[in-house]
Amino acid sequence: MAKRFFFQKFLFSSVPARMIEFMRRSPRMREIVQDLFAGTQSYLQLKRRLLDSLNGTLLEMLMGSAFGRVVVGDPQP
Secondary structure, rough: HHHHHOOOOOEEEEEEHHHHHHHHOHHHHHHHHHHHOOOOOOOHHHHHHHHHHHHHHHHHHHHHHHHHHHHOOOOOO
């Protein structure tokens, strides 16, 4: 599993690099990863949560890229 995470490519970059980029530009993604590291997000429900927040996360990333800045702040409810 470590090989897949650290050495596989995702969107033309390493998985950890993309994950950091997603967290920098998306408050939703940052919250998910914080919960995962804090132990409040179970691995069993992680895939479902990622899929449920995919549209919002992609929108945040596109808006951040379009305006050339990193999105800062808490996700909107």
